[in-house]
Amino acid sequence: MFEIQTQIDIQASPARIWAILTDFAHFCEWNPFIVAAAGIARPGQILSLTLAVKPGRMMRFRPKVLHARASDKLVWRGRLLMPGLFDGEHCFTLSPLEDGSVRLSHSEQFRGLLVPLLRRGLERDTRAGFERMNQALRERAERHNRQAHR
Known part of the structure; x- marks a missing residue:
């Protein structure tokens, strides 16, 4: 098993962040890692995702x-x-913090015969993709907060 773990603090409500994370149809507008997505965030449902693993x-x-x-x-x-x-198990966890922000923990556990062969690329390219996505999610959620307070 190999795991990638990232996190970022976001100045937005858990509900706002959840709304962005589960609005798959709009990923193409803001997400540099999962550039196309479709489906419903409900257990048992199948999603359709397109990842920009690395340029091109x-x-x-x-x-x-x-x-x-x-x-x-x-x-x-x-x-x-x-x-x-x-096999990859992808996880987003939202944890409210005392200051009103939310910590997004974004991780994936990889298992299977090919993991040792792909580990270097996962560590480099997939981690970078997670971090780009986290930053873009924070910018989108916080931009909404700034617009709501004007």
């Missing part, structure tokens, strides 16, 4: 939603070809 390289897959609790946690599992070859 896209990856499409259809993960299954495992867990979706509003304003709290979203988890899906994607697989390459068949179980046990390359």
Whole structure:
């Protein structure tokens, strides 16, 4: 198993962040990592996602939603070809902080026969994609807050 863990603090409500994270149809407007998405954030549902793994390289897959609790946690599992070859369990957790902000923990656990061969690229490219996505999510959520307070 190999895991990537990232986090970012966002000055927005859990409900606002959740609304952005689960509005898959609008990912193309703001998300530099998951550049196209469709589906419903409900356990058992299948999503359609297109990742910009690195410049010029896209990856499409259809993960299954495992867990979706509003304003709290979203988890899906994607697989390459068949179980046990390359499986990834992607997780977003929202944790309210005392100052009114929210800590987004964004992680993925990778399992399977191909993980050792792909580990270097995962560490470099996938981690960078997570961090770009986290930053873009913060900018979108906080921009909404600034506009709401004008």
